Amino acid sequence: MFRNKFIKLLTAATFAVVGIGTVNTISSTSTVQASAFHYLRKDHKLVTLGLGENLPVRNYTHGELVQKDDPKDENTYCDTISPLRTRGWKYINGIKYYNIPSQKHLGTTSAYIAAKYFTKKYNDMSYLTVYRVNSKIKALSDDMDNTDDGMWYGKGDIILVNNFSLWNHDKYVDTISPMQDGKHNADGWFTPQEANFGGELTHEDFKNHCSKASANTKFLLNHGEDWYTNSSLARGGMYHKGHFYKVYSR
Template identity: 50%
Template sequence: MFKNKFIKLLTVATFAIVGIGTVNAMSHASTVQASTFHYLRRDHKLVTLGFGQKLPIVFYDHGKRVYANDDPKNEENFTDEAIGSAFLLKTHGWKYINGQKYYKLYNYAYNWSCYIAAKYFTKKYNDLSYEQIYTVTKAFSPRNGDMQASKTNLMLHPGAAIEVDMYSKDDDIVSIGSPIDDNKHGLTGFVEDGSYHSSAWLKITQSQFRNNCRKAAPHTKFVFDDDGDYETNASLARGGIYHKGHFYKVYTR
């Protein structure tokens, strides 16, 4: 999903509380030049920005720029790809830091002030047009999501909703997000082991896609986890998904 960087909307199994594990300041940390803080609401209540997918976080410790694990490239310096209440980005407001506008994240990491550049919460980073929901019209067996697209014992049934990576829709092998693996949403063949159910990345041939799938109606639900979170072609056109019945925008680089 998404510009060759498939978002983990479909694979998260647990929603851990966001935090930094091993935290150390870089030895060459610089001092921040910040403006006055501006609240977004007069009553100073929190505003939910939405979900961020691998957006860079700027950490400050008492005015000094710091990085998780002493490494600017460490994954903890970026927002998580998972979908869940713990991963919603919330803010009271913003300030300019070194001439650039940043939102201050609420309750994100222990002991540090956490910021994300406001530029990431614009339409440029909120385009989900490269995925679409399709409906299966005839039963067929999808392939594994591995490099070899090896065959499976799974079966997609008529009426099942799948998510199609539109960057691959004209390729010989098309990447899809499957219905969740509970044998109840139009995909059968999984061994039930009592674990959390979620969607998975699978592949189908161009012939299977062309002959057995059609674009879904605007409000056809593609459910991607046990919590009932879903997306539709209408929600994707608006740049977001539904989590616990509420619409949230998704921002990604």
């Protein structure tokens, strides 16, 4: 089954945006040793870091810690659709953090994400590649049994391939597509839920019916507002509303 959670989060009909609810103060008060704040720009303007997935957020209310950045608690994860921007950083208990204003919960005054997540280690999109379908092919369902009730990929359809299924020589090649029953996404047709469909291809069918797309061929998401290209994936990111952003994911 397709392993890229970020794709599925971006293409859901609705988004679970962290920061809508209020936060209850944690029961045990932690001793916080924070350094001076360091601005990235002399004019103190925001600097864009990129898009994030599963990055834990640390929240404060007037200096009091109300939410720990627990990587095991998905309730602390950042919003996956809003670009993460910062004015600067500081050390908290010896760990470097970026201040991310957009990730504040209601009732909190500051939010921080550890700087270690905005490094190459968490910015690898090499496991995805955009492909073009050269002739009509039936994909097996993306379920545990790979049943034969999957969708048709039509000639010219643009699909996204999970390279892990190729590198690991899995039984099937994992793919995902924003169109249904041979409808080409260039026609602007999307599923009613604005979601993506996963499909499994045999290695023989994949080799015979698909080829790597050109560098700037778009794999469209969200009614065409967002997209991947092989060029953007090579740079570690995607286009969101016409702007390129690096993607940082745990």
